Amino acid sequence: MKGLFLSFIIHYFLLFANLGFSFEIRIGIETSDPLQISGDGYFEIYGPDGFIGRRFNSGINLVSHNNGIIVGGYGVFSPPIFIIGVGESYPKLSKRRYRGTIEINKKQEILQAINTVDIEEYLYGVIKMEINTKWPMETLKAQAVLARTFAYQSLGKYNKRGYDLCDEVCCQVYRGINAEDERAIFAVNKTTGEVLYYNKSLANIYYHSTCGGKTTNPKSVWGGRENLFSSVVCPYCSGSPNYSWKLYLSFDDISSKLNIGNVSSINCIYTSDGRVAKIIINGKRIFGNEFRKLFGTTKVKSTLFRIEEKKNGIMLIGKGYGHGVGLCQWGAKKMGDFGFTYKDILSFYFPGCEVKRILED
Ligand SMILES: [Zn+2]
Numbered sequence: 092m093k094g095l096f097l098s099f100i101i102h103y104f105l106l107f108a109n110l111g112f113s114f115e116i117r118i119g120i121e122t123s124d125p126l127q128i129s130g131d132g133y134f135e136i137y138g139p140d141g142f143i144g145r146r147f148n149s150g151i152n153l154v155s156h157n158n159g160i161i162v163g164g165y166g167v168f169s170p171p172i173f174i175i176g177v178g179e180s181y182p183k184l185s186k187r188r189y190r191g192t193i194e195i196n197k198k199q200e201i202l203q204a205i206n207t208v209d210i211e212e213y214l215y216g217v218i219k220m221e222i223n224t225k226w227p228m229e230t231l232k233a234q235a236v237l238a239r240t241f242a243y244q245s246l247g248k249y250n251k252r253g254y255d256l257c258d259e260v261c262c263q264v265y266r267g268i269n270a271e272d273e274r275a276i277f278a279v280n281k282t283t284g285e286v287l288y289y290n291k292s293l294a295n296i297y298y299h300s301t302c303g304g305k306t307t308n309p310k311s312v313w314g315g316r317e318n319l320f321s322s323v324v325c326p327y328c329s330g331s332p333n334y335s336w337k338l339y340l341s342f343d344d345i346s347s348k349l350n351i352g353n354v355s356s357i358n359c360i361y362t363s364d365g366r367v368a369k370i371i372i373n374g375k376r377i378f379g380n381e382f383r384k385l386f387g388t389t390k391v392k393s394t395l396f397r398i399e400e401k402k403n404g405i406m407l408i409g410k411g412y413g414h415g416v417g418l419c420q421w422g423a424k425k426m427g428d429f430g431f432t433y434k435d436i437l438s439f440y441f442p443g444c445e446v447k448r449i450l451e452d
């Protein structure tokens with residue numbers, strides 16, 4: 092019976108996915124107990140044995156119980172519980188509306204909500220969280236291709252938790268229908284199914300706010316062996332508010348953060364493309380990336396900096412914002428302003444990569 096109902100759910104989507112692609116993604120959207128479900132119209136509740144109830148707008152509480160999940164007003168049911176909007180209505184979890192289905196499971200006595208949604212519709216709720224949707228359409232299309240590539244590449248990332256991706260910044264920020272806007276939807280629809288390939292496989296994609304004049308490769312930021320695309324000289328991001336920055340760090344601050352005595356020496360080791368690979372303070376080595384985290388990545392905006400000694404401290408004189416790998420968003424904005432297409436933008440920042448439809452191979 093359970094299997095039968097799940098296959099009903101799957102067919103439901105195959106029938107109604109009219110985008111030509113019916114790949115689905117499962118997003119972990121909330122872990123909490125109780126969970127509050129409502130809708131912006133009619134929504135229906137199903138359990139493994141089928142229909143439980145139909146509601147209009149009003150909220151119901153789901154609470155974990157020894158024998159399953161209490162569905163407020165209906166009783167106790169075995170998980171998973173599925174919430175589906177009727178017609179043009181969408182179910183809501185807390186204050187957010189979602190396309191697709193909301194599935195509620197019990198994980199270690201706590202409730203876990205998963206949004207199962209067509210990948211294209213998932214992207215509608217991602218783009219605005221990752222880039223300013225007032226920017227040129229070609230820039231937004233480039234971002235859409237990257238977000239889609241990341242989604243396909245991440246299918247199964249959190250399999251052990253029962254979903255593909257979470258909705259936070261460690262994956263891609265996703266806020267359902269609340270984060271959609273017309274331009275984001277347009278950018279997704281105009282690039283339907285298009286992803287970035289490197290040779291025969293999906294490219295590992297990265298993007299950041301501002302490279303500061305030159306992008307870098309994954310190896311010089313995170314170590315390891317991945318060195319697929321080379322760094323490129325980016326002449327496009329000087330309009331970014333973070334193209335150049337300065338930060339003063341006092342010796343007191345440094346010694347307390349690093350748990351060392353009086354600062355007696357500071358030296359930097361640079362990567363071949365000019366970023367701080369390691370910073371050595373009183374003989375203690377810290378990776379550039381770790382150094383950013385230690386003092387705050389919104390303060391030490393990148394590893395593209397040099398150091399000047401000042402009274403009782405140092406001044407970091409830096410460029411760019413973010414890790415510097417892959418697409419530079421402020422550069423991509425300017426390329427869009429200049430009339431480059433999204434394919435031009437992507438091949439500029441990902442040399443050797445190619446935009447293709449996911450089903451082409
Ligand atoms: Zn995540």
Ligand SMILES: [Zn+2]
Binds near residue numbers: 301303325326327
């Ligand atoms: Zn740039």
